[in-house]
Each structure stands twice: as structure tokens, then as C-alpha cells.
Amino acid sequence: MKRKTGNRMLTTGLVLAMTAGMLAGCGNSAPAAVTDNASADTEALAETSETAAVQETAKTDNGEVPTLIWWTVGGTPADDFDQAISEISDYAEEKIGVRIDVKIAGWADYDTKMNNIVNTGEYFDLMFVNNTNYSKFVNLNALENITDLVQSETPDLYGFIPQELWDGVKIHNNVYAVPTYKDSSMTQFWMLDDTYVQKYNIDVEGIKDFATLNDALQTIKEGEGKSVYPMKLAQGSTFNGFFNGYDDLAGGVSAIGVWYEDEERKVVSLLEQDDVKEKLNWLHKWYQDGIINPDANVVTDGGKQSIFGSAQGWPAAATTWAFNNGIDKYDLTQVFGPMYATGTIQGSMNAISANSKYKAEALKVLELMNTDSKFRDMCAYGTEGNYMEYSEDGTVQKLRDDWNWPSYTQGTFFILSTQTDGDPDAWEQVKKQNETAVSSTCLGFALDITDIQNEVANCNMVWDKYKNDMLTGASDPETAVPACIEELKAAGLDKVIEEAQRQIDEFFAK
Structure with a gap:
């Protein structure tokens, strides 16, 4: 598969609208002053009348x-x-x-x-x-x-x-x-609890892939002992952003995609890709090593205070991620993106x-x-x-x-108030990410599943059967992946890929 550098997207209209949104949100802490009493009365009367009219229209x-x-x-x-x-x-x-x-x-x-x-x-x-x-x-x-x-x-x-x-x-x-x-473009961040970063002198910015992440996680695990699980996962909260790099074609089909830089736009079975297999092996290793909680594939809530986290967002979002997880501070590293695709808009x-x-x-x-x-x-x-x-x-x-x-x-x-202990430049960060996002080669395409609805539904049922075990590391990829692929093919995966490829070729031939 060819992986070439994608074109950078110029989003002038998007940037202008973002700026307007941010300006609209600047004055939400207090209403604008009205110096003329008569004008104020007129405006209040007009607003009251308008509200009454809306309420009357909406009544059952x-x-x-x-x-x-x-x-x-x-x-x-x-x-x-x-x-x-x-x-x-x-x-x-x-x-x-x-x-x-x-x-x-x-x-x-x-x-x-x-x-x-x-x-x-x-x-x-x-x-x-x-x-x-x-x-x-x-x-x-x-x-x-x-x-x-x-x-x-x-x-x-x-x-x-x-x-x-x-x-x-x-x-x-x-x-x-x-x-x-x-954040209509997608940027992936990994994070580590600052307490452990300082304790073990971890270079967070140097973590860019699963191999370098493994070094940090193993260091923390060895230092903290058996009772501490640095990565807390659960059903519905599996490893976030696992398939980053593959455009999902906005069709709701979990097992296929196109590498975002592939100018040939070849639709592939994700579980058969070498990079995906390698990452699944890492997850399983972490599960076996006690880095991931042993009940990750069966519980619906992994609990708070996870030392490691993965999320899509922007740097200032770390404050919210930490607060919601009961952590004082997360240190971030950007590991993917920003990337703009139809699926990121439809997220x-x-x-x-x-x-x-x-x-x-x-x-x-x-x-x-x-x-x-x-x-x-x-x-x-x-x-x-x-x-x-x-x-x-x-x-x-x-x-x-x-x-x-x-x-x-x-x-x-862009009209949302920022948090007191957060970064006042949060929305500027989002704006910058959208401005600099690399476009997927399939940007603008959305898969029409009308003629493959049954196959898509059947494939998704198979994936749902395996995904919690796979994406929490609980299953052994050596056996689980071949079994899942066999069931996916029996469910019609090849037909889905063939139809997706046909639509993409037709769409971009115009």
C-alpha cells in the first residue's frame, strides 16, 4: 500500500465561522449595557412579545x-x-x-x-x-x-x-x-498522571507509539506493584483511537477502512493489516503484564484515576480529562493528527x-x-x-x-465559557488544529450501505462479539483475530469491501 503525504486542507470559511463563534461567546458573563431607558423598555417589550409568540406556537x-x-x-x-x-x-x-x-x-x-x-x-x-x-x-x-x-x-x-x-x-x-x-478535525492525545511522570522521570513528549508507551507503562508497573493497573479499560471504554490513521468511510462499518494517506484509496480489512495486528499484540501483552485491569472486558465502567488515558481533543482539554478522572494533572503527548475526514465531522x-x-x-x-x-x-x-x-x-x-x-x-x-482553571486559549487551539489538519484522501466520501445493509449488520454483529475482548487486550490475537476474520467473511465482509471500493472509485472518478 502506498502511503503518501496528503494535501493540507484550506478551511477559510471554517476559520471565519469559528472566529465569529468565539466572538459570540465572549460576552456571555453579562448582558450589554443599555444607556437609553426608553430603548431598554422597547427592547424588553419586544423580547417579551417574541417569547410569548414562540411559546404559543410550540404549545401542544x-x-x-x-x-x-x-x-x-x-x-x-x-x-x-x-x-x-x-x-x-x-x-x-x-x-x-x-x-x-x-x-x-x-x-x-x-x-x-x-x-x-x-x-x-x-x-x-x-x-x-x-x-x-x-x-x-x-x-x-x-x-x-x-x-x-x-x-x-x-x-x-x-x-x-x-x-x-x-x-x-x-x-x-x-x-x-x-x-x-x-474540533471537526481529529487529533489524538495520550496522557499520563503527572504524579507518576515526576516520580519516575518519564519523558512524556518522547512517547509517540506503542513501543515507547510500553517503556513508560512498564516502568510505572514495576515501581507501583501488582495492585496498580496503569491503564483502566472497560466495555464501551476500550483503547480510544485504536484505528487512527484509517478513514472509516462514515458508513458505520467497523472492520474496514482506507489508510488516510493512500492516494489509491484501497479499502482494506483492518484486522488483516500489520500495524493493527502489532497494536493488538501490545494490548494483549499489557493485559497479561497487569498493566490493564483484569476485568476490563467484562465491566462497564473502568473507574476513575487511570494513570494512562487516550482521548481525542486539544491540549487545553487535559484539564477536563484530569478533573473528570479524579487526577490533579495529566501530561500530554500528541500521537496522531490533526486529520480531517467525513467521519470526523460525523463523530x-x-x-x-x-x-x-x-x-x-x-x-x-x-x-x-x-x-x-x-x-x-x-x-x-x-x-x-x-x-x-x-x-x-x-x-x-x-x-x-x-x-x-x-x-x-x-x-x-465556540460559544462555550472556558473553565476558570483551564486554558483561556482553548478554542484557539481547536481553531489551529482545524486550520492545519491533513485531509484524508477520502474526504467528502460517505459509504452508502443501501445495497449491503444485511452484510453490514451481520459484520457489525461479529465485530461487537469480539471488540471488547480485543480492544482491552483480554483475547490472544493469535487465535482471536483469525476467528474474527473468518466470521466476518462468512457474514459478508468481502462483499462490503467490494461495494465500498466500487463506490469510492466511482465517487473520485467524477
């Missing part, structure tokens, strides 16, 4: 304010999560005349739960989707085509998100979800049910999420005075670490 047939059911993914909610959502809904009702009922599926349960909801026809209004299920749900006619509706009902939302992102979520040339405008989206009774209202919720800083902060950090509070400079101080509705699933980062 029996005159009640509608409550929209929003399914998403995250950790186990705190006991007072529903109360916090009720407070957030009070604000949404005031601004756009609707309420929200946020339902969180656990990290390990998300795929199964969303599939069950769609397959059984369970009612919902909004759903977080990503590149593992988006095209599948579109082809099952479960998601609403919002191509025209998003422009007519929520022009501010449509105008705020760059056209590149709208293009990146198109299927059959239509839009079925609102992309989350954030976080929110779609509207084709059966929703409140399609326009659902879009207005997403517009509020992407244009209203106060609403955005509440959803990202939790309610003020309980989960967080504002510092004098308008930054956010988190009071608790159990707000488990992940910010990346919700909406843009």
Missing part, C-alpha cells in the same frame, strides 16, 4: 408546552440530574417555548439501546448519532430529512455552522442531522426522529444550543450553583465532577 393541542425526548450517551447520571434538566428546561421554555427530557444511555449500552429504540419504533424527538449508526438509521428511514427545514425554521443555526460541515453530514445529497461544530451529530411530532421545535432546541451561551453552559457544565458557578471573569468553576451529559455530544464549543 391541549395547550401544554411540549416536552421533547432527547436520547444521548454518557455516564451514569447523578440523583439530581432530572432536577437539573428541569431547571434547564425552564430556561428553554422561556426562550423558545419547549422543554426537554434528556435520557442518557451508558457508554457500553449506547449502541444497543439506540438500535432497540429505532428498531422497535420507540418514540423520541432528538437523538445523538455518530458515524457508527448515522447512515444505518437514515437507511432505516428513522431520521428526518432536514435539508430544507433547517434553513427555513432555524436560519441562525444553518448560518452559524460552516458549509463544509453540512456537506460532511450529507447522505444521498440530503442532511439528516445537525453536525456538532467543534458527533444530533438528529430528529422521522416520527417526531415537534420537528421544527427540535431544530429550535439545537439552534438554542448553538447560539445561546447561557443555555450552552448549563447543558455542558450543569446548573449554576449546583454543578458549577461563574467566576468574576465569566469563566466557569466546576463544583462537582458528576455531570455526565458530555459536552461534545451537544453543540458548538
